[in-house]
């Protein structure tokens with residue numbers, strides 16, 4: 404047996420990845436993956452933009468680029484982020500290979516083996532696996548419909564062994580779908596100020612809002628720019644252009660940036676120049692804004708189809724909230740239910756989703772499940788939800 408390091412010995416393939424194998428069976432309706440719909444990608448628009456590029460830019464696209472990112476993309480992305488009120492000038496922007504790499508870099512920058520980090524429970528699986536790969540002790544803080552539990556957060560902050568950072572996904576949380584309230588964000592700021600615990604604010608889905616009136620709730624904490632908290636803001640082109648580009652970013656204080664750039668240099672030297680050129684052209688043409696507007700409408704339609712089907716078919720004892728944006732709907736089942744039994748039945752019936760314990764930092768709590776509506780037509784949703792509801796009734800009664 405090869406002698407692997409301690410940090411990777413504990414890594415396991417995630418249930419999502421394993422389920423993806425099933426999800427690719429053509430007869431299964433998959434509510435499992437958090438992938439944009441293939442039919443929604445701006446293939447024609449990007450083809451056209453590429454064709455019109457100058458030969459010098461096309462050549463540069465095949466070349467290595469600077470570690471922080473292509474200067475032209477850093478400039479256009481700055482404009483995009485400043486529209487959200489983000490203080491780009493007072494911080495440093497680093498292009499990453501997906502925002503997954505941003506999380507990995509931040510994990511590496513802060514975590515020594517067995518050191519505690521605070522995460523939400525449930526939590527984005529990619530963040531859990533990034534932090535686990537540095538052998539972090541993951542401490543879960545519950546999330547309710549308004550955001551992270553401030554009482555539990557304060558208890559965690561007061562513990563003797565101080566957490567290295569707090570990681571949150573406040574805007575259309577993956578998997579819980581939650582959009583933090585403005586009040587909860589303010590309480591969170593107050594709890595963190597003066598603690599010297601950095602905040603990693605993951606904003607992978609904030610652009611995909613369904614209601615304009617949520618603007619205040621969507622304002623990043625990084626944009627509020629509170630005194631005395633080091634905020635590492637991460638974002639991604641995956642949901643607003645395509646995950647195949649493998650492009651994300653982090654916006655971090657200067658003192659954190661230096662280390663992150665060095666870590667990135669050792670990881671991949673630079674993110675793909677080719678897709679950086681495409682992303683830059685997409686922003687500069689202004690099409691990014693009309694494209695996001697279009698997909699927002701489409702995801703809203705898909706979410707409404709799922710809400711309508713859940714209202715019709717789910718038993719009353721299942722708790723859930725209507726999504727206000729993003730990709731996900733979170734169902735909470737009666738205490739003690741094992742969602743793995745439900746998904747096994749659902750797969751037999753022809754539908755798949757992800758069970759709750761996948762997102763529990765301790766991998767235990769399983770009376771919940773995540774449904775994604777992003778990659779299905781309203782017709783597929785109408786066909787698949789009764790299968791899920793039947794499986795729930797069979798197991799829970």
Ligand SMILES: Cc1ncc(COP(=O)(O)O)c(C=O)c1O
Nearest residue numbers: 501502503527577607639641651
């Ligand atoms: C909350 C969250 N953060 C980050 C990512 C990583 O996305 P990417 O690496 O494609 O930018 C995802 C992907 O699903 C996500 O859901």
